[in-house]
Amino acid sequence: MEMLAIMGGTPVRKDKISYGKQFIDIDDIEAVIKTLQSNYLTCGPEVEGLEEELCKYTGGRYAAVVSNGTAALHCACIAAGIGPGDEVVTTPLTFAASANCAVYCGAVPVFADINSKTYNIDPESIRKNITNRTKAVIAVDFTGQIVEVEEIRRICDEYNLVFIEDAAHSIGSMYNGKKAGNLADITTFSFHPVKTVTGGEGGAVLTNNKDYYNKVLLARSHGITHNRDLMKENHDEPWYYEEISQGYNYRITDIQCALVRSQLHKIDWFIVRRKEIVKKYNEAFSVFPEIILQEEIPQADTCRHLYILRLNMDMLSCTRLEFFNAMSEEGIQPQVHYIPVYWFPFYQARGYKKGICRNAEKVYEEIMSIPLYPAMSDQDTEDVIHAVRKVIENYRK
Numbered sequence: 001m002e003m004l005a006i007m008g009g010t011p012v013r014k015d016k017i018s019y020g021k022q023f024i025d026i027d028d029i030e031a032v033i034k035t036l037q038s039n040y041l042t043c044g045p046e047v048e049g050l051e052e053e054l055c056k057y058t059g060g061r062y063a064a065v066v067s068n069g070t071a072a073l074h075c076a077c078i079a080a081g082i083g084p085g086d087e088v089v090t091t092p093l094t095f096a097a098s099a100n101c102a103v104y105c106g107a108v109p110v111f112a113d114i115n116s117k118t119y120n121i122d123p124e125s126i127r128k129n130i131t132n133r134t135k136a137v138i139a140v141d142f143t144g145q146i147v148e149v150e151e152i153r154r155i156c157d158e159y160n161l162v163f164i165e166d167a168a169h170s171i172g173s174m175y176n177g178k179k180a181g182n183l184a185d186i187t188t189f190s191f192h193p194v195k196t197v198t199g200g201e202g203g204a205v206l207t208n209n210k211d212y213y214n215k216v217l218l219a220r221s222h223g224i225t226h227n228r229d230l231m232k233e234n235h236d237e238p239w240y241y242e243e244i245s246q247g248y249n250y251r252i253t254d255i256q257c258a259l260v261r262s263q264l265h266k267i268d269w270f271i272v273r274r275k276e277i278v279k280k281y282n283e284a285f286s287v288f289p290e291i292i293l294q295e296e297i298p299q300a301d302t303c304r305h306l307y308i309l310r311l312n313m314d315m316l317s318c319t320r321l322e323f324f325n326a327m328s329e330e331g332i333q334p335q336v337h338y339i340p341v342y343w344f345p346f347y348q349a350r351g352y353k354k355g356i357c358r359n360a361e362k363v364y365e366e367i368m369s370i371p372l373y374p375a376m377s378d379q380d381t382e383d384v385i386h387a388v389r390k391v392i393e394n395y396r397k
């Protein structure tokens with residue numbers, strides 16, 4: 001599609017650079033090939049190996065890997081005992097799956113507003129949205145910054161709620177020196193290609209609670225158990241197993257797990273590189289009053305998954321859409337994360353009204369995500385900064 005030249009002159013980039021991209025090297029490829037040549041394509045040693053490594057890496061006691069991050073959230077909700085009539089408090093500034101998982105269980109998502117500085121769910125707003133039907137909080141580490149764990153923990157203890165952390169953005173991030181996976185009652189990860197480590201698809205559930213862990217294992221595999229201690233009937237037949245609860249096929253392949261394991265070996269470098277790029281962006285953008293930087297809580301040590309460019313619309317003569325299109329024309333393809341979940345027709349049809357989370361809606365209107373991934377070169381980073389500067393200068397009031 002031909003675009004109208006808005007800025008004029010040559011674009012900063014001719015080849016488009018996108019907001020996120022996986023990094024796959026020869027070690028990753030070899031790990032996958034080795035698994036393809038092995039005896040197990042699923043339910044094999046790569047699955048268990050990844051689970052062990054996730055525990056070791058995050059500090060969480062139990063890990064169950066599943067087919068994707070959405071399945072991980074569904075399993076977390078099942079383990080938390082969420083069912084029809086229950087309410088689950090979550091954020092609207094997230095991918096739809098963070099709320100959909102409650103709907104899968106027949107429960108009702110309730111949207112709490114965000115903090116306008118960190119963009120994470122505001123503990124005070126969680127508190128205001130609690131009723132006697134509330135069963136859990138699903139807090140999302142938006143862009144990779146861990147949520148306000150201490151405050152949310154206090155609220156969950158006070159009202160006897162399960163604290164679920166959607167850590168799809170935050171593998172490798174820390175709160176008070178502890179990693180995601182070892183902070184909430186149940187934590188979920190995603191290994192989608194835009195996330196920090198990938199398996200093509202994939203997800204994981206981390207918990208320190210054995211009961212939750214056992215429930216996740218059942219949910220992952222048809223509600224079927226081979227564990228005699230969990231069975232209802234007494235049978236001696238060697239082939240005997242039982243379906244004891246409602247479950248699904250949320251298994252992940254050994255091929256994917258081998259890829260995630262190989263990626264995990266590089267995570268320290270991924271984190272360093274992401275932090276370097278974020279630092280460069282923050283330094284470059286802090287001189288522009290037209291840009292509002294995302295703030296970090298002092299407890300956070302963030303491996304950022306998304307870099308949010310937030311515009312101070314009062315200082316610009318363009319709309320967010322015009323800014324977005326101008327960036328695209330410079331060869332920098334932004335994306336917007338996220339449309340408030342309850343704005344979607346699916347939720348509107350269920351009675352959610354626009355305007356219920358003012359902060360989230362305002363932030364949504366002002367943001368776009370710009371490129372952030374470890375394979376970006378210093379030149380790529382400079383090009384993004386150059387494009388932002390060029391577009392701002394063109395639209396400065």
Ligand SMILES: *Cc1c(COP(=O)(O)O)cnc(C)c1O
Pocket residue numbers: 068069070071094095097098140166168169190191192201202203
């Ligand atoms: C990616 C993502 C998910 C879903 O993960 P999938 O692996 O794509 O199913 C859930 N929550 C958030 C916040 C995400 O970014």
